[in-house]
Amino acid sequence: MSSVNKNGKHSMTERDTKVQGIFDRITDSYDRINTLMTLGRHAQWCREVARRASVMPGGRLLDIATGTGEIALAARRREPRAEITAVDFSENMLERARTKPGADGIAWEFADAHSLEYADESFDAVTHGYLLRNVSDVPRVLSEQFRVLSPGGRVVVLETAPPRGLLKLAVTAGMRIVLPLLGRVVAKDKDAYSYLESSTLGFMQPAQVAQLMREVGFTDVDFETKYLGTNVILWGRKPGP
Template identity: 45%
Template sequence: MFDGIAGRYDLMNLVMTWGQEPRFVRRTVERAELPDSPVVLDLATGTGDIALEVLRSRYGARITGADFAPEMMEVGRNRPGGGQIDWVEADAMDLPFEDNTFDAVTHGYLLRNVADIPTTLAEQFRVLKPGGRMVALETSPAPDNIIKPFSTAYIKYVVPQISRLITRTPDAYEYLSATSRGFKTPAQIQALLEDVGFEDVGHETHLFGTLAIHWATKPL
């Protein structure tokens, strides 16, 4: 499914977030609090938005972009700077990396697409160095407020119609719409991170609460 929308994925993200996606990507990298010349793993890297932002923000960064959709990564490989990223086809629930390898693990829109979130988070905890940071950009179900009927209608009805025009694969975005509406709340994600062993766990919300940036630290 993701390979099928690879060529228009970035445009759809831009449209769905009303042009705010680049700002959210920058904010995600800021929350990683990267050291100089960091070693970073970007999971669900897709076309490399977060990985390329790390490259822009930290001179000497060594970045591995991992995803299970090779055609998505092929788009990223051909973007400016893509040749400086190590692209790896990998399963987020069984990472092919040694313990205590990375200064940071980042990902965008990963957790709603895995079968086992605790296992996925445990793998990130394992490959992080002590003191390393995990930062995730994720959708969130609309909070119960006056905006909820409008934001729910947007993601449920409008996004698939936009995708029909842009990608000609509305089924993919109907799936993404459903997983967004049915996904865990930021508080539930925080609890899962703490259960794995992370500390200093927090989040911030955007787009009327329908998108969240989560962060957590592996204890020293």
């Protein structure tokens, strides 16, 4: 659970520090494993997230948990005149993102998603990929996004979803074998990828995430599952003009 100090700021929990350490360790292998695990679809989903965020020329977009920057870079390619800020709490991930082609026009900054240092209504769109299953306080993280969005602003979320239905057994077994194996062979870090497997299988169903988004105030919330229901893109809007 979250740990909030007397100034209303989130202090990093043991879990947050563990997650930060894992992403700092797997930076070098992250893009390769992501491409392998999604059979190349991750890039396509990042483009869809950028499209749904539909930031206009001069519009302000915040990509949280940007990692190696794929969503922010997709948004930049889509609208080169947008003002894009991309944040993460892993300095190693940010370092990697800063070296990618197209990274120059993006502001890459350190931030914990539980306590964003931006004023209310600073952005027209907020995006994030694979953030929620890693945080210690999902409602707080969503409320922060609601706070920094301007009225009418959009949030677009890429997440994993635990398998369900007829394919549940097969997909679960596949993930239990494939993720730690890729972790051992490609990243040489089995523990980190075991964490990714357990955090994916133990996360909420998309309908529960959508409900939390509504509870913090977003309207027009909906989602579309991808890849045998194991990934999902959700979207919503802050009420306003």
